[in-house]
Amino acid sequence: MQSVDISHIAEHVGEEVKLEGWVYNKRSSGSLVFLIVRDGTGFIQAVAVKGEIPDEDFQKCDELTQESSIVVSGKVKADKRAPGGYELAVTGVRPVHLAEEYPISLKKHGVDFLMDWRHLWLRTPRQSAILRIRHEIIGAIRDFLDEREFVLVDAPILTPSACEGTTTLFSTDYFDSTAYLSQSGQLYMEAAAMALGKVYCFGPTFRAEKSKTRRHLTEFWMVEPEMAWVDLDGNLKLQEELISYVVQRVLEERKNELATVERDTGRLENIKPPFPRVSYDEAVEILNKRGVEFEWGNDFGGGDETVLAEQFELPVFVHRYPTDIKAFYMKPDPSRPEICLSADLLAPEGYGEIIGGGQRIDDPRLLAARIKEHDLPEEAYAWYMDLRKFGSVPHSGFGLGLERVVAWICGIDHIRETIPFPRLLKRIYP
C-alpha cells in the first residue's frame, strides 16, 4: 500500500493509503474513535468504526494516547464534517509506540512551562508554522543574494577578540589562551569583500548582554553582506530590495502558515521599495514634535524607535547617526564629520531595528586613530588595518537579525518563538 504525506492527501481521494505519523488528539464515542493524526506535513482526522474493522484494530485505536506514533491505513474520503475537509476511514492501525502521559495538553499554558518542554512544543501547529516561515525567510535571503552573485563566505565563530569592542562576549578556553564566541562576522567579511567583491556570511552570533526583553536572545542568527565599491546609498538600495523580496516571497509561498499564526497580512502586502529615509537630525525633530524629550547625540531607545516607525507605513531607514554613538569603523560624513554614513532599518508595528549597517572607514590614518581612541588592542586589529594598506576602497555592508525579521513577518510579540531552541538570559535548556 502507498505511503503518503498528509499534505498530498487530496490527490488520493477514493484510494486506500498508509499514513505514518503521531496522534495529535483523540475523541471517542463508544463505537467510534476519531484520531487527529499529524505527520509533520499536515493534520487529518482518521475515523475508526466498530464492526467495520477487526475488533483488535478498533481496540488498538481506542487505546492510543496523545502523541503515540502510528502507522494507520484507510480510505481517503472528502467529508465536510472533518477538520480540513478530508478524512481517513480507518481499515487498519499499527501502534509503533504508545506515548506516556503527554505533558502538553491542548489547553492554555504559560510560557515558562512551554519553554521547559520546547522540544515537544515544536510539534504544535503554531510552532511548526513559525519554523516553516523561518525556513522560507532563510531560503529567500540566500536566493536573493545568490542571484545577485554574492558569494557565501563563512566567518569564524571562535575569535581572538571583540569585533566591535562594545558588547559583552562569551569566552571559552582555547588551549592555553582564551577565545570568544563571535558577536559579528563583519570584519572578516570586509576582508572577503576585498577578495571577492560581494560577499555575505549567515551564521549564529553570540552576545553575553544581560538583556531581558522581547527583542533579545544571547544566541541569534545574522546575515551580514559586505560590498566593495558600494557607498551608503547603494547599501540602502540593496537592503530595501532584499526585505521586499523576502516579505513578498513569504506572502506567496507560506499563506497557510501565516494563517496558522493569525498574521494580518494587509500591511505586509505593501512592503515594496523605496522605503522612506530619515536622517538622524530629522528623526530627533520628529521625536520632539511628538512630545518625546530627546537630545541630539543620544541613541534611540525602544520607545523612541516605535514612535519613529509609527510615522511610516513601510520600514524606515534612519541614517547619518552621530559618529560618537556608532562603531569605530563607521565612515564619517565628509561634509560633517560629527555624523557618520550609517543607517538602521526600523520595522513597522513596533518590531524595532531589524538591520544595522553603513559605509566603513577606508582611510588608513583615520582607522588607526579610531582604533586608538576606542582603546582597542592594535595587534589584534593589525590584519584589519592591512585591508586599508593594500588597495583600500570604499565599501559598505549591513547585518540583518534573522529572528527579528521572523518575529515581524509572523507578527509574534516575543523573539523566543522564532528560533527552534532559544538561548535566553538564564535559559539554556533544552
Next chain:
RNA sequence: UCCCUGGUAGCUCAAUGGCAGAGCAACCGGCUGUUAACCGGUGGGUUGUAGGUUCGAAUCCUACCCAGGGAGCCA
C-alpha cells in the same frame, strides 16, 4: 546591573490572617459524527526555598532562587 509584577495539584487558576478548592489532564465507566467532544466517578498538595512575626501563615516581614515585563545595550 537596576526598576515593576508574579511563583498554590501534571497544566490554567481561585482562596488576603482561621477546614487548600475548581476546570482541564490522568485513571475507571457510558455514549455511532466528535470538532480544545460530552456525561458520571476515582486518585492527586512540604502553597518556589530558608528563616521570622503570630494562638494560627498560601496570605504579613526579610533574604535567596526562578519566571514575566521594562531600562541600559544591541540585530
